Amino acid sequence: MIPGTTDLLLDATGVAKSYGAVVALRSASLAVRPGEVHALMGANGAGKSTLVKILTGAVRPDTGSISVRGRSYTAHSPSEARAGGVVSVYQEPALIPDLDVRSNLRLTRTPVDPVRHWLVELGLPDLDLTSLVRNLPLASLRVIDLARALAIEPALLMLDEITAALPANLTERVLEVIGRQKGTDRSVIFISHRLIEIAAVCDRATVLREGATVGVVDVTEGSDDRIVELMLGDIVRGGPATSADGKTPGAVAARASVTPRIAARSLASGTELRDVSFDLYAGEVLGVVALEGQGQDALFDILSGAERPDGGELRIDGAAVSFRHPADAIRAGLVYVPADRAEALLMQRSVRENIALPFSTRVSAWGLINVGDERRKVDKAVATLQIDTRAASEVRRLSGGNQQKVTIARWVAGGVRTMLCFDPTRGIDIGTKQQIYQLVRDLAGAGAAVLYYTSELKEIQLACDRAVVIFGGRVVAEIAVEDADEPALLRAAYNLRADAPMPETVAATAVAVEAGAAPSGTGPGDVGAAPQ
Amino acid sequence: MSASAGSVDRGRPTLRWDAVGIARRNLWTSGLVGLLVIFLALTKFIQPTYGAAGIQGLAISLLPIALAAVAQAIVVISGGIDLSVGSMMALTSVTSAVLMKGQSDAVAVVIVIAILGMGLLLGTINGGLIVATRVPDIIVTLAMLFVWAGFALLVLHTPGGGAAPWLMESIRGPLVSEWLPRAVVVLAVVVGVVWVPLQRSTVGLSLYALGSNRLAAFRSGVPVGRTKILSYALAGLFSALGGLALTASTGIGSPVPGSYTLESVAAIVLGGVSLAGGRGGVVGPIIAVVVLALIRTDLTFLGVNPNWSEVIQGAILIGVVMFGSLLAMRKVRA
Numbered sequence: 131m132i133p134g135t136t137d138l139l140l141d142a143t144g145v146a147k148s149y150g151a152v153v154a155l156r157s158a159s160l161a162v163r164p165g166e167v168h169a170l171m172g173a174n175g176a177g178k179s180t181l182v183k184i185l186t187g188a189v190r191p192d193t194g195s196i197s198v199r200g201r202s203y204t205a206h207s208p209s210e211a212r213a214g215g216v217v218s219v220y221q222e223p224a225l226i227p228d229l230d231v232r233s234n235l236r237l238t239r240t241p242v243d244p245v246r247h248w249l250v251e252l253g254l255p256d257l258d259l260t261s262l263v264r265n266l267p268l269a270s271l272r273v274i275d276l277a278r279a280l281a282i283e284p285a286l287l288m289l290d291e292i293t294a295a296l297p298a299n300l301t302e303r304v305l306e307v308i309g310r311q312k313g314t315d316r317s318v319i320f321i322s323h324r325l326i327e328i329a330a331v332c333d334r335a336t337v338l339r340e341g342a343t344v345g346v347v348d349v350t351e352g353s354d355d356r357i358v359e360l361m362l363g364d365i366v367r368g369g370p371a372t373s374a375d376g377k378t379p380g381a382v383a384a385r386a387s388v389t390p391r392i393a394a395r396s397l398a399s400g401t402e403l404r405d406v407s408f409d410l411y412a413g414e415v416l417g418v419v420a421l422e423g424q425g426q427d428a429l430f431d432i433l434s435g436a437e438r439p440d441g442g443e444l445r446i447d448g449a450a451v452s453f454r455h456p457a458d459a460i461r462a463g464l465v466y467v468p469a470d471r472a473e474a475l476l477m478q479r480s481v482r483e484n485i486a487l488p489f490s491t492r493v494s495a496w497g498l499i500n501v502g503d504e505r506r507k508v509d510k511a512v513a514t515l516q517i518d519t520r521a522a523s524e525v526r527r528l529s530g531g532n533q534q535k536v537t538i539a540r541w542v543a544g545g546v547r548t549m550l551c552f553d554p555t556r557g558i559d560i561g562t563k564q565q566i567y568q569l570v571r572d573l574a575g576a577g578a579a580v581l582y583y584t585s586e587l588k589e590i591q592l593a594c595d596r597a598v599v600i601f602g603g604r605v606v607a608e609i610a611v612e613d614a615d616e617p618a619l620l621r622a623a624y625n626l627r628a629d630a631p632m633p634e635t636v637a638a639t640a641v642a643v644e645a646g647a648a649p650s651g652t653g654p655g656d657v658g659a660a661p662q
Numbered sequence: 663m664s665a666s667a668g669s670v671d672r673g674r675p676t677l678r679w680d681a682v683g684i685a686r687r688n689l690w691t692s693g694l695v696g697l698l699v700i701f702l703a704l705t706k707f708i709q710p711t712y713g714a715a716g717i718q719g720l721a722i723s724l725l726p727i728a729l730a731a732v733a734q735a736i737v738v739i740s741g742g743i744d745l746s747v748g749s750m751m752a753l754t755s756v757t758s759a760v761l762m763k764g765q766s767d768a769v770a771v772v773i774v775i776a777i778l779g780m781g782l783l784l785g786t787i788n789g790g791l792i793v794a795t796r797v798p799d800i801i802v803t804l805a806m807l808f809v810w811a812g813f814a815l816l817v818l819h820t821p822g823g824g825a826a827p828w829l830m831e832s833i834r835g836p837l838v839s840e841w842l843p844r845a846v847v848v849l850a851v852v853v854g855v856v857w858v859p860l861q862r863s864t865v866g867l868s869l870y871a872l873g874s875n876r877l878a879a880f881r882s883g884v885p886v887g888r889t890k891i892l893s894y895a896l897a898g899l900f901s902a903l904g905g906l907a908l909t910a911s912t913g914i915g916s917p918v919p920g921s922y923t924l925e926s927v928a929a930i931v932l933g934g935v936s937l938a939g940g941r942g943g944v945v946g947p948i949i950a951v952v953v954l955a956l957i958r959t960d961l962t963f964l965g966v967n968p969n970w971s972e973v974i975q976g977a978i979l980i981g982v983v984m985f986g987s988l989l990a991m992r993k994v995r996a
Binding site for chain 2: 186188207208209212218220222223224225226227228229233234236237238239
């Protein structure tokens, strides 16, 4: 035995896994020290999720050795992994929708009081444990799932994109709590696509590429570039900023006399959306920024025809419209790309059918599908978006990034006039993200109009021409792209004046999590704790 | 940290266990009880002579289908469906009738216990096949519908056999008051002994978890395969109880199953069990069985052509479920 090996909390070496001919992991290794927050990085399809599944016992490796605290470790199911001190929090919360929170805790035999303690720490002090999981917002479910995992004090806690789609205030609390695990005898494996979070909470990062570990990096200032380089390999050289800045500043001129593609006036819906007005012009990408639950969901539902507004007016190319069905919106040229790919795709069908679906239904609803024409359009879209078609027969077998590309491709194939993107890069890898930014820019360049909501503030400057900020169901600010850096957007999203001092919880964002651990904040940053 | 920990206990909500609280949490079942009362009143109005005797007769005739509905409810709550319920009832019924004919009471007790064990075994075979072959539930149980029906005919080709007198007496007549039929007591005891404790245990949560979200259940540490087999084993057990109830109510065994399978599906749907799994209980389906039977009784009393009465029953089923979903949608929107 190599001396020092037993000092590691987790030591996995040479882990490999194939599904038939598809190699998911070639040779992955991962060494985590006690008391460490360790980032696991890799583009989609690099094998991160397979490695996590192996560690949680959902999948058994073909070869390789894994030990936890020096002892050989094998798990055949998540409950065995739990017993071995390995617990994972997934992107999709592992909570049963039809049971209340308390029954969910009982199901996993988790003591209630520690969970309450962690809920308070994580910013959900008022959660009613008798509420049905089905009725809680996704952000709360993630926090509950995390609190449940923390409550049993696992030796190794794996967090898969825990901050994805969390509002900024909850993200801070979560990162702060994760940071506090440092220096204990327990460790955290942190999977995230957000480099700023990696920099904020992680000590080291292991980078996977094409199923193999390609490097372990100490997370320090400036390690971002190194991580990205390792992740992308030969695909892209250089940091994210250089390749994403392909758009020309000021590409969109002022157009007082031009009719906007979408003109929204005082749109309102229920208690969520109160008064939203904006103009979206052809050839531009308009960013939408909002904390979780500020009415952006209702806005996109209205624009995509899934819901009818209670008030206000919507004009498309100058003509007032009232959508009764998504088909009406599509006919008016408004197409929708949701964050959740499962909402848009026929998971059991092929890439080809998924891309062809909207325009084949439109072109000849009852007649025969023109196969030749369809094939040309689909091939063109697949090529434009560089979709990996190795698993083309069933969309559900594609990686998340490739699935998202298929959702976009179906609209691109039919020719797109106005695209509504709702957090289109949620949980997908940095390489694909950049392709999506580029694609959005190209669409705008070709004369399309794009409305782009994102929960990642830095995407505004990467993909948009300007941004509107929604707070409490109202547009509270419009910011030009030059000024739309993260602090400015965050201030606006909290509805603070530009010169107002940042609340300390906001200022603590990802900058110095350890230092910011002491005060739990008195600023408005704390208000978002109550779930809707 | 300690400051916030001190506030942990504040505002812990307590469940209300009074009648209003229970009714609120079981809106669908409460609505069904209301429907039941309405139809009972209607029956009395149409047929003023309808009284305790009528209710006793109704209880005996409904015991088998009520047990079938419980069996179906458990499987559907766990995310499956069992089309072989009727055949399992027929097989256990004829087996018990053949074995019991001419036997002493003591031997009959052993036979009853053996039949219950047989029901568990049949259900375990159903569930085991589904888990092992990964063939969808509906296909496996459709196939087993034919298999168990075939076995039933092999055991007894024409109606016959017999039943122990104590078994027949156990569901006949009233207990304490003439308004409390023994069949109702038997049903309450069986459900109370088998299902209620189970539902409150972690195993019961696992059944609901499996039906609600299979992946989340797996990740929560639920042994998915074993839980699925358990749900079918329980369905087998309740089908065997239903089979015994058939034998007890007729005194013989009949190898050709009635329309119990489809009626049980209708009852659970009306009883508030989601066919998608994870939602509902067994009390709703039992009440739904009675409501459906009362509808039939009323239509008969009114002299409606029985063929029309089938049509009306189907229409009522759709209407009630649609009305319920509309109410549920309203509640979510409000």
